[in-house]
Amino acid sequence: MSVVLRTQGLTKRFGGIVASDDVSFTLEQGARHALIGPNGAGKTTLVNLLTGVITPSEGRIEMNGLDITSLSREARVKLGLARTFQINQLCAGLTVLEMIMMVVTERLGHGGRLFGRLDADRAAISETAAILERFRLADVMDERVDTLPYGRQRQIEIASAFAVRPKVLLLDEPAAGVPEAERKLLLDSVAELPEDVSVLLIEHDMDVVFRFATRITVLVNGRVLTEGLPQDVAADPDVKAAYLGEAMHG
Amino acid sequence: MNAPSLESRIRTSLTLSRRWSPFESLFWLFALAAFFIFPRQLLILNEIAILALFAISLDLILGYAGIVSLGHAAFLGFGAYGAGLLALHVTADPIAGLGFAIVISAALGLVTSPLILRGNDLTRLMVTLGIASLLHELANSLGKWTGGADGLQGITMQPVLGRFEFDLLGKTAYLYSLAVLFILFVIARRIVHSPFGLSLRAIRDNQLRAAASGVPPGWRLAAIYSLAAAYAGAAGALMAQTTQFVSLDALAFHRSADLMLVLIIGGTGYLYGGIIGAIAFKFLQDWIAALTPQYWQFWIGLLLVVFVLGGREVIYGGVGAVARRIRSLAPGGRRP
Numbered sequence: 001m002s003v004v005l006r007t008q009g010l011t012k013r014f015g016g017i018v019a020s021d022d023v024s025f026t027l028e029q030g031a032r033h034a035l036i037g038p039n040g041a042g043k044t045t046l047v048n049l050l051t052g053v054i055t056p057s058e059g060r061i062e063m064n065g066l067d068i069t070s071l072s073r074e075a076r077v078k079l080g081l082a083r084t085f086q087i088n089q090l091c092a093g094l095t096v097l098e099m100i101m102m103v104v105t106e107r108l109g110h111g112g113r114l115f116g117r118l119d120a121d122r123a124a125i126s127e128t129a130a131i132l133e134r135f136r137l138a139d140v141m142d143e144r145v146d147t148l149p150y151g152r153q154r155q156i157e158i159a160s161a162f163a164v165r166p167k168v169l170l171l172d173e174p175a176a177g178v179p180e181a182e183r184k185l186l187l188d189s190v191a192e193l194p195e196d197v198s199v200l201l202i203e204h205d206m207d208v209v210f211r212f213a214t215r216i217t218v219l220v221n222g223r224v225l226t227e228g229l230p231q232d233v234a235a236d237p238d239v240k241a242a243y244l245g246e247a248m249h250g
Numbered sequence: 251m252n253a254p255s256l257e258s259r260i261r262t263s264l265t266l267s268r269r270w271s272p273f274e275s276l277f278w279l280f281a282l283a284a285f286f287i288f289p290r291q292l293l294i295l296n297e298i299a300i301l302a303l304f305a306i307s308l309d310l311i312l313g314y315a316g317i318v319s320l321g322h323a324a325f326l327g328f329g330a331y332g333a334g335l336l337a338l339h340v341t342a343d344p345i346a347g348l349g350f351a352i353v354i355s356a357a358l359g360l361v362t363s364p365l366i367l368r369g370n371d372l373t374r375l376m377v378t379l380g381i382a383s384l385l386h387e388l389a390n391s392l393g394k395w396t397g398g399a400d401g402l403q404g405i406t407m408q409p410v411l412g413r414f415e416f417d418l419l420g421k422t423a424y425l426y427s428l429a430v431l432f433i434l435f436v437i438a439r440r441i442v443h444s445p446f447g448l449s450l451r452a453i454r455d456n457q458l459r460a461a462a463s464g465v466p467p468g469w470r471l472a473a474i475y476s477l478a479a480a481y482a483g484a485a486g487a488l489m490a491q492t493t494q495f496v497s498l499d500a501l502a503f504h505r506s507a508d509l510m511l512v513l514i515i516g517g518t519g520y521l522y523g524g525i526i527g528a529i530a531f532k533f534l535q536d537w538i539a540a541l542t543p544q545y546w547q548f549w550i551g552l553l554l555v556v557f558v559l560g561g562r563e564v565i566y567g568g569v570g571a572v573a574r575r576i577r578s579l580a581p582g583g584r585r586p
Contacts, residue, residue, distance in 0.1 A: 051462075073461055073462065074461060074464055074465075074466055077461075077462060077463070077464045078464060082462070083462065085458075085462075089456050089458045089459040089462065090455075090456060090459060091451065091452045091454075091455035091456045091459055091460070092455050092456070093451060093454070093455045094448075094451060094452065094455060097260060097263060097264075098448060098451075099452070101264075101448065102445075102448045102449055102451075102452045102460075102463065102465075103463040103464075105445040105448065105449070106445075106449060106463050106464045106465050107463075107464060110445045111445050111446065111448075111449045111464075111465055111470075112445075112446055112449075112469075112470075112473075113444055113445045113446055114441050114444055114446045114473075115440055115441065115444055116444045116445045116446070117268070117443070117444070118264045118268070118443065118444070118445060118448065119261050119264035119265040119268065121445070124445075125257055125260050125261055125264075126257055128260060129255075129256040129257045129260055132256065132260075133256060138256050138259075141259075141260070141263065142263055160459065160462075160463060161462070163463070164463055164464060
């Protein structure tokens with residue numbers, strides 16, 4: 001297995017607070033890797049470091065052997081690093097079709113075409129069709145994004161990230177807040193992501209984690225507590241203590 | 251037998267959203283017909299066409315890219331002075347002047363665009379207001395070139411395309427302005443329906459998502475800002491050429507403020523809002539000024555408050571309610 005994403009000694013300090021503390025971890029090609037940890041463990045900080053929202057105080061990030069530590073967000077997207085957000089980041093005024101089409105035309109490098117015609121862009125249309133079908137959004141493609149129920153919006157969030165054709169996809173709590181009735185559809189489409197996309201799942205919900213992940217990293221207080229197969233992590237007394245501690249202190 | 255494939259359904263959906271509707275064709279036919287129907291109103295029709303072009307310019311950045319501006323007159327005035335000075339010192343050919351105004355206004359838009367890329371609505375309002383004030387003061391103090399408070403006088407335009415002389419009734423003026431408005435409208439319509447236009451709407455709705463999808467927001471916004479500046483410059487050139495006069499008023503704050511009102515009346519994000527707003531605004535101004543010559547600003551101000559607080563829905567809804575009531579009075583009509 002080759003490594004697609006690697007961090008070495010990644011540290012981020014906000015004043016006196018160390019939000020990410022010497023995190024070294026690797027994401028393998030085709031992985032279904034979950035990143036878990038109690039509230040305030042530094043999961044979101046790590047995602048923000050990986051995607052370039054914030055720059056690390058120390059350490060480095062490599063993608064396919066390339067140092068991306070100081071690259072911009074857009075440059076990382078072009079290299080194939082995409083993410084979903086914990087809070088949906090959708091374009092409320094667009095239709096589902098337009099939203100996916102926007103991402104696809106951009107990936108194809110057609111986004112700067114001032115006089116291009118969307119309906120004549122065969123490549124973009126066929127790719128958009130495949131994505132709408134994969135995420136079961138074809139029936140609502142002409143609806144405005146903000147008129148759809150939350151579970152559907154969550155689907156669009158993942159579909160938009162997938163539409164940049166990422167090599168690495170970071171899913172930040174994809175199932176959070178999705179009502180039970182819409183959950184299955186969402187988790188199915190996460191489970192059906194193609195093999196060649198390496199997925200890092202940041203999740204609170206243990207059902208989702210154990211259903212989906214083949215490898216788990218546990219973060220506590222910004223540090224990697226342990227990493228391993230799901231059954232080993234589940235049996236680890238330190239992990240239990242970390243979560244129990246959280247449960248006891250609220 | 252088979253349902254149409256998803257791809258062809260997508261294509262149809264995309265085609266439908268950019269296709270000309272019969273109403274649009276009617277709209278432009280009527281604009282042309284107005285030339286024959288209102289032969290004594292051509293001067294005000296010309297003003298409407300110019301204001302509509304100016305409003306489309308603001309709609310391009312406000313409605314499609316979410317950039318607010320309280321200083322859009324900067325580009326109008328820049329284009330007007332550019333066209334006026336070119337006519338006085340180089341060539342009085344209208345098309346050359348129009349092209350010149352478009353180029354220099356686009357350049358001014360490009361140069362000032364970094365100032366509006368950062369910050370929020372409030373900083374953008376203040377920065378655009380500041381740029382317009384700067385230009386206004388510059389034009390005032392460079393009297394040697396601009397004529398200062400007296401304005402740029404003595405412009406005599408050559409005939410349009412070497413054939414159509416400008417006349418006192420505004421025949422040539424209206425047709426010339428309408429033709430420029432129509433051509434630039436068609437170009438704008440094409441652009442807002444392009445992949446570029448789609449990426450702008452994505453930036454408008456959610457810059458974070460757009461950036462996460464690989465859209466470079468800075469470049470796209472700079473491009474549309476320059477394009478809008480070019481449109482405003484074109485409106486300025488039409489104004490200078492058809493009135494054969496440019497004054498400091500072209501750069502005045504009330505131009506930018508009125509323009510906001512035009513879009514508030516007509517609506518943003520569909521291009522026709524600028525045209526409809528311009529028609530409504532000019533007629534309101536004319537009508538109110540005829541009723542109360544001294545206090546028309548009072549009524550315009552009141553309307554602004556009503557429109558902004560109540561929204562267009564209140565006014566159009568009110569009209570709809572009245573219409574329903576009238577219908578219900580007719581025999582066989584339903585009670586509301």
